[in-house]
Amino acid sequence: MTEVSGKTRVCALLGDPVEHTVSPAMHNAAFAATGLDFIYVPFRVYPEGLAAAVAGLRALNARGFNVTIPHKVSVIPLLDSLDSLAEKIGAVNTVFNEGGQLLGFNTDAAGFLRAALEAGIESEGRRVVVLGAGGASRAISYILADRGAELTIVNRLQELDWAEDIARLIEDELGRPVRVLELRDELLAEALAEADLLVNATSVGMSPGGDKSLVPAILLRKNMTVIDIVYNPIETRLLREAGATGARTVGGIDMLAWQGALAFEKWTGRTAPVDLMRRAAVAALEGA
Secondary structure (H helix, E strand, C coil): CCCCCCCCEEEEEEECCCCCCCHHHHHHHHHHHCCCCEEEEEEECCHHHHHHHHHHHHHCCCCEEEECCCCCCCCHHHCCEECHHHHHHCCCCEEEEECCEEEEECHHHHHHHHHHHHCCCCCCCCEEEEECCCHHHHHHHHHHHHCCCEEEEEECHHHHHHHHHHHHHHHHHHCCCEEEEECCHHHHHHHHCCCCEEEECCCCCCCCCCCCCCCCHHHCCCCCEEEECCCCCCCCHHHHHHHHCCCEEECHHHHHHHHHHHHHHHHHCCCCCHHHHHHHHHHHHHHC
């Protein structure tokens, strides 16, 4: 454990909930391994308290912070500027404090891509179904479309306009058509019958709701790849049922490690020990 002093730089996580997070274990292990006098702490911040929390971190001269569910879009008006990718995507998960100016970045997109490529998954010409239309889905859908995927976004009826907004963004920015479907079993069955890749970009299946899945097991096939961005538990119900069919599966821990590594590099200017961060995250989950 790093000894905290008046020189220690603070990085944080803002989300609701945050009880499940292993990001502190991951980042603090990386800080210790690289000899940096930094510490990472999580804060549960309700939506109505987000503006005050961001103002507080700015006033306290925190080095930076991550933003997770449900704040990745609503944090944007509270920042001073965005990098070009975060601005295009319209979602932020990493903030860097540069002399009192809060700069927003999206490391979800690049983190997802690094994890997919590391697993040997290419998206060009692939038929991809993305579940969800929140901040993570915005990043993942954009990067997949940018890499040439044929994209279908599926979301529940009450928030179908969120999916339509992502589709318009991709069509306007990249000139690629995106199909949007309501989350109903018959429509999901139609989409998955042709899909090469399924991505769960929602929090469904996250602990303590690890027994939940948006996808009936009967719709999963052995000739598809299934990626679940949920990392707690390490193997979600979706991944377990997909694996039982012979489908290739990739868990959320790899995306977590890569997006965290990219955030680490923004805050510190140092190369992140990504393998160590991944191991620290897994150890924290297994010890929970």
